[in-house]
Amino acid sequence: MTAILSADSLTIRFGGLAAVDKVSFEVQEREVYTIVGPNGAGKTTILNMISRINHPSEGRICFLGNDITEMPAYRIAGIGIARTFQNIELFEHASVLHNLLVGRHCKSRTNVLQELAFLPSVRKAEMVHREKIEEVMDFLDLQPYRDQYIANLPYGVRKIVELGRALCTEPKLLLLDEPASGLNVEETENVAFWIDDIKNDLGITILMVEHDMSLVSEVSDRVLAMNDGKMIAEGTSAEVQSDPEVLRAYLGA
Amino acid sequence: MIQIVVAGVAQGCVYGMIALGFVLIYKATEQVNFAQGDIMMLGMFTAFTLIATGGLSWWLGIVLAIAVTGAFGFFLDKLMLRQIIGQPQFAVVILTIALGFIFRSVAGGVWGADPVSFTTPYGRTIVTLNESETGNTVIDVSDLVIILGTIILVAVMYAFFRFTRIGIAMQAASQNQLAACYMGIPVKYIFSLIWGISAAVSCVAGILLAPKIATFDPDVGFLAITAFAAAVIGGFGSLPGALLGGLIIGVTEQLAQAYLPGDFARAVAPVSGFVILLVVLLVRPDGLFAQTQRKKV
C-alpha cells in the first residue's frame, strides 16, 4: 500500500483564528479514511484545502507524489480528485443528465470553435461521455431521474446525483463531505453500500467527513478525530471511539 | 479653483445622497433599485406641485414632499417588490428598471415634458469671497445649502441607525431575515420602511438639487445613473463609501470640465464618473470599501 494523498502540517488561519492547526495525515490507496469531530473542528476546511477552494496558510498537500498546494482549483478534478459538498452544490436549473455531463468536463478536449460548428470529433467525444454517464447512472440507480431538473428532486436523490457527478470525473480520490447528512436510515444504508462498492469495485480511494458514527464504523478503514482544528486521535474506528481525548471533545468534561 | 471644487463637492453631495438611497436598500434587502432616480424625480415634481402650483411656502412644501415621497417608497415595496422576494437579484434589477420607465412616462403625462422650476428662499444668490484683478471667487448659495443639507442628513441617519430601536432592528434584519423574524422583528414592515426612508432621502437630494440646475423635466432621473457609479465606487454596501464615491465623481466632473482642453472636455467630462468607476473596479473589483463576499461550502 502506498500513500495516495499526504497532508503535511496543514494550517489555515482566518483572521487570527487557526481553523486548522498543523494537521498531518496520509491516505493510503484503496482505503476509506474518515475525519470526525464536533462542529467547527475544521473538517470541511481540510477538504476545501485539498480541493483548493481555501488556500492553506502553511503546510503542503501531495497527491500521488506531486505537490498540489499551488495548483488552481479547476485543475484538481483533472488530476483525479473529485468531491461532493455538505449542503449540495448542484446545478439546480439543469437536468440530472446535464449535471453528470458537467462532471465529464475535465475529460473534454474539444475547443470552442470546434463546438460552435459541432464537428464530428465533438460528436464522437460526446458519445464517449454519454456512455460513461450511463454506467454511473446504472451504478447509482439514477435512471428514473435522468431528465428531471434538480430543482424538482427530493433531497436524498440530490445527494446521490452529487455523488454521481463526482464519479463521472473518473477520480482516483473521492472527497465526501458528510454524505449521509439529511438522509434517513434507509438512505444512509444505501450510501454505506455504495461507498463499499466504490472502494472495492471501482478501486477509488475515499476521504470522508461524517458525523453519523454508525456509517463511519461500518465503512471506514481508518479514522482521524479532530477538535478545534487539532488532531486528537487516529486509528481504526473502534480505537478512536474509545480514545479518552475524543470522548472529552464530544462529551465535554 | 475654490469655486470649482465647491461646485464639484455640491454636485458630489447630490450624487452621494442618491447613492445613499441605493445603498440603504441594498444593505437591508440586497435589492438594487434602478428606479431611485425616478423616485427622486417624482419627489421633485411633488415639491413643484406643492410650492409652485399649490402656493405653499418652501418649508412646508418640502416637508410635505419628503413625506409623500417616503410614503410612496413604503407602498412601492409593500405592493410591488414584496411580490418577488426569493427571485434572483436580476429580477429586481429588471423590475425596478421597468418601474422607472413607468414613473417617467406617468410624470410626462401628469406634468408634461417641459422643464419646470420652483422658487426657494435662497434662490440663485451668489457670494463673492474675495475680489481680485484676475477675477472674483464666487460661490453659489445653492451649493452651500446642498453641502449643509447633506451634512445634516448624514448626521440624522447616523443617529437613527446607531441609537434608535428601529434603526438597530433594521441592521439586524439586513443580516439575517429569518433570524430577525424569529426574534420578533417585523421584517416585512422594516423593509418597506427602508424603502420609504430611501425614497425620502432621494427626495431631499432632488429638492436640494432643483435650484442648482434651475429647471428640471421628467428625464432628470437619469442623473441617478451617475449616482449609481458613485455607489459602486464606494463598494455598494458602505454608506460612507457612497458619499465619498459621490464626492469623487462630482469633483472630477467639474475639474474635467474646467481644465481639459475644449473638445476633449466636452467628450470626457459627462462620462468622467464612469471612467473613474471602470478604473476603480479594475483595481478593486468590489469597490473601495467592499465587504468581502465569499460563499461557504
Added chain:
Amino acid sequence: MRFVFKTSYNQDIQLFKHEGYWWSYGILFVVVATAPLYLGDFEIAELSQAMSFAVAGLGLMLLVGFTGQVSLGHAAFFGIGAYAQAWLLSVLPISFLVAMPIAAAMTGIIGLLLAIPLLRMTGIYLAIGTLALSIVLEQILKNWKSVTGGFDGKAVEPASIMGYQFNPDSWDFYYVSLAILILVLVICANLLRSPTGRAMVAVRDSEISARSMGVNVARTRITAFAISTAITGLGGALFAHKLQYLAPDGFNLIISITFLLMIVVGGLGSLQGAVLGALVVTLIPQAITVAKDYLPDAIAHQPGLEPGIFGLILVVFILYEPLGIYGRWRKLKLFFDIFPIYRKATFKRQKVFLKTERMR
C-alpha cells in the same frame, strides 16, 4: 401522453430529439419562409428588423440566460458591430456577406479584451460596470469622427452581391436576415450541447462546484462574454444594413435595456425565448400606434408613452410569468402532454429566504 424511446446516445445529442420536432419546426419554417407571399412590405421590413434584434438577443441570452452574467451594456456591442460593418464596407472592396463575420469577429475581439478586466467583477458590479462601459463607448462613437462620423452619423453602403442590390425593406433582405438568424440559432444550440455550453450553465448555477468539476470559471465567463458580444455584433452588422444610416444615439442605454426586456419577456434560459422576445419588442410600437387611434387624446399623445408601456409589460412579466413567453408555452405543452394530471404546483417556485453571506 407521449413516450419517447431512446435507442442511441446520438438521439440525445441531436438538435431535434424526436420526430415531433421535425414536424413542428418544419411547419414553423414553412410559415416563416413563405411570409413574403402573404405579408405586405411593411410587415416584412418589420420582421427583418425583429430578426436582427433576435440575433443580438441570442448573444445576450447566452451571457445572461445561460452564463448568469448580467450585462447592461450590450447596445454598445450592437453599435460596435454596426459601425464596424459600415467602416469595413467603406474602406475595403468586399461583399457585405464577407464583412459581416469580420465585423462580428472584431466585436468579439473587443468584447474579449474588455471581458478580461471586466469579468473580475460579479453580479451587480458587473451590471454597473457594463453600464458604465456602454455609456463611455457611446461617447466614443459620438466623438471619434474619422471612423464613426460623430453626430453627423455614417451612411452604410448598400448590401449587394455581384451587382444585385438588396432592398432592406423588401423580401430579399428578409431572406438574408432569416438565413443569418437560423445560422446563429444553430451555432448557439451547438454551443449549448457541447462542453463549453454546459460549463456556462454550471457557472451560472454554482461557480464553486463548477470549479471543483474542472471548469475554469474565469475562462468560461470570458469565453461566454466574447461569444456573446460577437453574436450581438453580428446582429448589429445586420441591423446596420437595415438602418442604412447610423447615428450614435441609436445605440444607447435604452437599447441595452430593450435587449434585456426582450430576453426576459421571451423567457430567460431558452434560445426560443430570445426570438420570441425580439418579435414582441418589435410588435409593441406597432400595436401602440394602432391603439392610439382608439385611446383618448390625452393619453395617446402623452410623451414617453411607449417606454411606459414597455415598462408595464416588463413588470407584468416579472411579477406573473418570470419564465417568459417560452416558459408559458412549456407549461401549456406539459398540460396537454400529461392531461389530466397536471398540477398547478409543478412549476411552483420555492420560497427562498435571504441569509446574507456578506461578512462584517
